[in-house]
Amino acid sequence: MKKLFAILFVLVFLGALGGSGYLLYRRAHKPPVVYRVETPVRTTILKKAVATGAVVPRQEVAIKPQVSGILDQLEVEPGTLVKAGDLVARVRVVPNMVSLNAAQSRVERARIALDQATADHTRYQALWAEGTVSQAQYQLFEIALRNATEELAAARDNLDIVERGTTGRLASAANTLVRATVSGMILEVPVEIGRSVIEANTFNDGTTIATVADMDDMIFKGRVDESEVGKIRPGMHLLVRIGAIEAAVFDATLEHIAPKGVEESGAIQFEIRAAVAPRPDLFLRANYSANADIVLDRRDDVLAIDESLLQFADGEPFVEVEVGEQRFERRPVRLGLSDGIRVEIVSGLDEGARIKQPNTDLTAVNGAGGGGRRAG
Structure with a gap:
């Protein structure tokens, strides 16, 4: 029994001795570390x-009709280029029955008045030719005839406007013709043929036929x-x-x-x-x-480094510059504009400097201990 305990003691002692020796060996042969290094670059830095x-x-103009009615014809589509005054659409007027009846009545009354004025003018013209009445009296009936003729023409125009929204004498200025008010491109045509449209007035903005923009x-x-x-x-x-x-x-x-x-x-x-x-x-x-x-x-075209390369001591910035194989010295730098990623170096470094990356993981030369690498 005592012999068994002695053997176990010897084995434990030898194991402990071997482990200690291995640890001492690893410490004595700890692999050297390698820091990544980077160099400054010339670039443009924007602070934004x-x-x-x-x-x-800049400006979108809504084109609206001047009269209410039914959209009868569209002359444009989105993407069409137009100039101010170009025809965009036509509106067919739906007459109001009260207004239509009044317009028709006015035409009949004007026709009756013209017939009477024509008869009076014919009679007094004969009397004036015979010398029975003076020229002044005759001119009164001549003027009355002209007025009656003009009134009938005006009544007919009014009837045309009520029925069709336009008249033959004012065809170029018809309210039923919707024209572009500015030059540009048609962006949108939100209506279709056959839809009812409303003119702009005090109570509503009216129906938009199209929008135009430069x-x-x-x-x-x-x-x-x-x-x-x-x-x-x-x-x-x-x-x-x-x-x-x-x-x-x-x-x-x-x-x-x-x-x-x-x-x-x-x-x-x-x-x-x-x-x-x-x-x-x-x-x-x-x-x-x-x-x-x-x-x-x-x-523009300034020397800059990544902000991750900067270190600070007492609030003053510095970098560590390689002066030999993995040997670095501290150098103060003067900073300029920064965009949050790179910072301008006003003084303290030249383009060929190799700067230590302080946040680099320590890495063994033989690759043990991680995936860090040296970069120039």
């Missing part, structure tokens, strides 16, 4: 605020957060990116900042408008969703 919105025409004069209309609105001003440069047009960037100039904000989802937003410069190779459609980068500041 982002606005979301859409690209829309597609060469587009603006970006969007909103910016209250935290950014104090940093922008009219005249600033914008870079507008259209979601539906990949890789296309449009230049724009900020024109207007709303003096009053509105609350959206718990945040105060301010509306902005910017004139978008057209591009001959791309057609901008109305209401394209877009994002605009408002350039607050810009540095």
